[in-house]
Amino acid sequence: MKTIIFSLLLASIVSAESFESYLKRFDYNERTEMKIKSLEAVELYKMGEVEFVDIRFREEQAVWSFPFMKKIPLNELPDRLGELDKNKTIVTVCPHYDRAEMARIYLTLKGYKSRYLTDGLLGLAGYLRGDEAKEFIKETTKK
Numbered sequence: 001m002k003t004i005i006f007s008l009l010l011a012s013i014v015s016a017e018s019f020e021s022y023l024k025r026f027d028y029n030e031r032t033e034m035k036i037k038s039l040e041a042v043e044l045y046k047m048g049e050v051e052f053v054d055i056r057f058r059e060e061q062a063v064w065s066f067p068f069m070k071k072i073p074l075n076e077l078p079d080r081l082g083e084l085d086k087n088k089t090i091v092t093v094c095p096h097y098d099r100a101e102m103a104r105i106y107l108t109l110k111g112y113k114s115r116y117l118t119d120g121l122l123g124l125a126g127y128l129r130g131d132e133a134k135e136f137i138k139e140t141t142k143k
Helices: 002-013 019-025 028-033 038-046 058-063 074-079 098-109 120-127 131-141
Strands: 050-054 089-093 114-117
Touching (some): 038 089, 038 114, 038 120, 038 131, 089 120, 098 114
Parallel strands (some): 089 114
16 A cells, blocks of 8 residues: 555656646546556557556566566656657556556556556456357457
């Protein structure tokens, strides 16, 4: 918890929007829009509207990862913002969602439209299996 609070304070110091102003405008709509589940994220990805960013540590990514995601560890994110497409919604991911939410807040404060995957990479792996995986590959490789 201390890490999250520290990260939020740090993000507010270096951001385009201050954390304080973000909190003041935070409402029920923002609470809904900051989250996304695997099903919706995958459909938006197929339409070219989102970019997935795996923010886990490099060692975690080396053990297992999704080939269609950008791999930018959370601690490298500030230096690699230029790799992200500002015209797409950035969906931040990690195994559950704690680091993904930290990344989402940072990106939001930097002016990106961003959401975090609520069911995490583990939920996405569960969703993209069998026929869903086959269909996903078929639909995303024909572009």
